Amino acid sequence: AQSVSQHNHHVILSEAASLELGCNYSYGGTVNLFWYVQYPGQHLQLLLKYFSGDPLVKGIKGFEAEFIKSKFSFNLRKPSVQWSDTAEYFCAVNSYNDYKLSFGAGTTVTVRA
Amino acid sequence: DVKVTQSSRYLVKRTGEKVFLECVQDMDHENMFWYRQDPGLGLRLIYFSYDVKMKEKGDIPEGYSVSREKKERFSLILESASTNQTSMYLCASSSPPPGQGSETQYFGPGTRLLVL
Numbered sequence: 001a002q003s004v005s006q007h008n009h010h011v012i013l014s015e016a017a018s019l020e021l022g023c024n025y026s027y028g029g030t031v032n033l034f035w036y037v038q039y040p041g042q043h044l045q046l047l048l049k050y051f052s053g054d055p056l057v058k059g060i061k062g063f064e065a066e067f068i069k070s071k072f073s074f075n076l077r078k079p080s081v082q083w084s085d086t087a088e089y090f091c092a093v094n095s096y097n098d099y100k101l102s103f104g105a106g107t108t109v110t111v112r113a
Numbered sequence: 114d115v116k117v118t119q120s121s122r123y124l125v126k127r128t129g130e131k132v133f134l135e136c137v138q139d140m141d142h143e144n145m146f147w148y149r150q151d152p153g154l155g156l157r158l159i160y161f162s163y164d165v166k167m168k169e170k171g172d173i174p175e176g177y178s179v180s181r182e183k184k185e186r187f188s189l190i191l192e193s194a195s196t197n198q199t200s201m202y203l204c205a206s207s208s209p210p211p212g213q214g215s216e217t218q219y220f221g222p223g224t225r226l227l228v229l
Contacts, residue, residue: 009153034217044156044203044220045115055226090155099144099163099207100171101218 001094002027006104014112015083021076021107022086030096033074035065036103039087047089050074051096061085083113117188117221119204125227132191134224136204143208145187146218147171147179150201159202162187194228201225 012059025031035047048059055067065076074091091104120135138145144163148156148171158171160179168179176198180188188204191198202225205218 004153004155012180036220043222044205046217049217092156100158100161101156102158103148105153105155 002031002095002102004091004093005101006089006091006105006107007078008107009105010108010110012083012110012112016080017111019078019081019085019109021075021089021091021109023076023104024072024073025091025093025102026072027076027093027095030064030098032064033067033096034092034101035059035063035074035076036090036092037087039084048074081111083107083111085109086111117206118205119202119220119221119224121224122222123185123225123227125229126191126194127229128195130191130228132194132226132228133193133203134147134204134226135205136168136187136189136206137139137185137207138187138204138219139185140208140219141184142206142219143184144179144205144206144218146205147177147187147189148203148205150203150223156203159189189221194226196228199228224226 002028005110006022032051034049038044050057050067058064090106092101117138139198146161147159162168178190204221207216207218
């Protein structure tokens with residue numbers, strides 16, 4: 001199974017600040033990459049995913065992520081956060097043709113108004 | 114909209130009890146999954162199923178079993194609950210069938226289980 005590392009456990013920032021969450025994975029083959037988000041009291045839901053094509057992927061709510069194959073990374077970014085972006089963010093990976101996901105430990109993001 | 118429902122939001126059980134957690138999805142998905150979510154550990158896969166009556170172990174199957182008698186329902190069973198099984202349990206489903214791997218998983222609201 002792949003291992004997934006999320007560098008930050010808890011990030012605190014002010015509204016309008018830029019956000020970047022790191023994600024690295026260990027698998028050397030073809031991978032599918034995901035970011036999921038869990039807002040307080042809500043279900044875990046997909047933010048964005050990459051499986052082929054343009055390595056810069058745009059998701060919901062102004063989020064984007066860039067797949068850098070040489071660095072085994074899939075970092076999540078948002079140029080200007082809002083209070084409503086307060087949530088826990090999970091990076092997940094699976095290898096091509098394997099539907100089992102490996103999740104990172106998660107990063108809690110707190111946005112102060 | 115895909116809907117994944119779990120039978121309970123909160124559950125309190127005693128050590129040694131048999132515990133059933135049920136999950137139902139309404140989108141005719143082939144794949145269903147059970148995870149547990151613990152702080153600092155993220156989500157860890159317990160079991161998954163890619164078809165009725167089919168099941169495969171995930172990364173942490175010890176102490177758990179599953180049942181999938183109907184396509185829409187996937188049950189997680191704790192044969193004899195222990196305190197180290199206190200956790201948040203998440204069910205998920207996905208489609209299309211295995212072989213692509215890029216499909217989105219849809220999650221239920223979770224069951225927070227406390228074993229005393």
